[in-house]
Amino acid sequence: MGVMAVESFKSVPHGIDGDTFFSPEIPESIKSAVQLLHKVEAAAFDKLVHAVVESFQSGDFPSDEAFERVQADVGGDEGPNYNVIFTAIHSIIRTAVRNRTKASVVAADLKAINVPPPFVDIIIKVMKQERFQLETQSVVTRTRFPRLDNLQWRVDVAISSSSLLRVFRPSILFQMSLSDGSIKTFEVSVEQFHQLRYNTAKVLRDMQELERHPIMRIAFEGDKKKFDDK
């Protein structure tokens, strides 16, 4: 009985999944990792966390050899289980950043799922430091339509043509270089140009109004200040 009571402090309680920031379900790797964490030393944990930080900064997971080096570096008997812990730390930080959870909520939830408190503090510290970079990374890699990289233009006036001796009609030539590499060259009549200019102005105004709308002011966490300096 006594052993069971002790054990329950070392694993993730049942039914808590929906209440944490992992909702709807806490990943298996984290559940397994929590039990292992109670056997791991702080130094080892620290090194694993550093490996996680490196992988976030490089944007990719470490290769097998790199991870074996980390395992050798850390030492200890729990060697084969370090990858579970690594995955767990990675998931925790990723999910927290993705859901944009407050640091205090993350700390409370991690304690609720029985992660040892000193480890919780390390995780929170790393999360705060990596959050901005992860968010910028996702902005860069998100799915988008092609963007306008460069717009070259010129204004021409047709003076004469084979049909008319005096034409004097202005027209505009655009060359758009898009981010997917394509280059579109096309002519724009003055009427079409005015329509385009009007549409652009209208969308800009709509965007500004949208950003001023009260519903947009539902600020979330202190992260908002990061996005205010556009």
Added chain:
Amino acid sequence: MAALVKGEQPLIAVTARLREATELVNGVSVQKFPILLTRIIAKLHLRNEHIFSEAEQEQLCGLFALSTSQLTTVLESCSYILEQAAYHTIHPNALKQLLEDAGMDEEHAQAVSTVWADEATEFVGRLKEHTMSGPKALLDSQYRLHLMMGESNLTRLKEPSALFEFKLGRPEAGPQGQNTDKEDVVVEFSHSELYDLFQQLEHVQEQLDSLS
């Protein structure tokens, strides 16, 4: 108002073929002649199209009591006269004089002159529109304003983005004609990117303003 002659040559060269045509025209009924002219001038700006279909040409042959080759001469000469009138922007009275000099009788020359007076501005406008241009022209532009609220790596966003769709194609065939060359270009803009575009469009507008 253009002079009747430029140097030694009249603006509409009076060739034998033109004389032949004017004689034929003189035989055409004066009531029906203006209708023919209006029909011609309505479609003359289109380079790749025949003004009358084969069936219609047969009908005209019967209507005007002309053989096929005579009809062709009449239609081509009328087209030529109107094209030259547009090219040199000839005044209707001057045009009437030119035609009479070329052998057309007064009634028919007047008919041409009247049709020309009515339709000239629009015809010249259409010709200006159809000035030869680059491979593609902007036919239409549309936009959508999005508010991105989340994506697979990041939830709880509030980023506005605008999508512009540009329809490109050859302008001659017109939006309803057979336009096999059409292309739809979709471009996405964030707030700041859209503002940059707007600045550039303002520069273009400054240039356009300085022209007039």
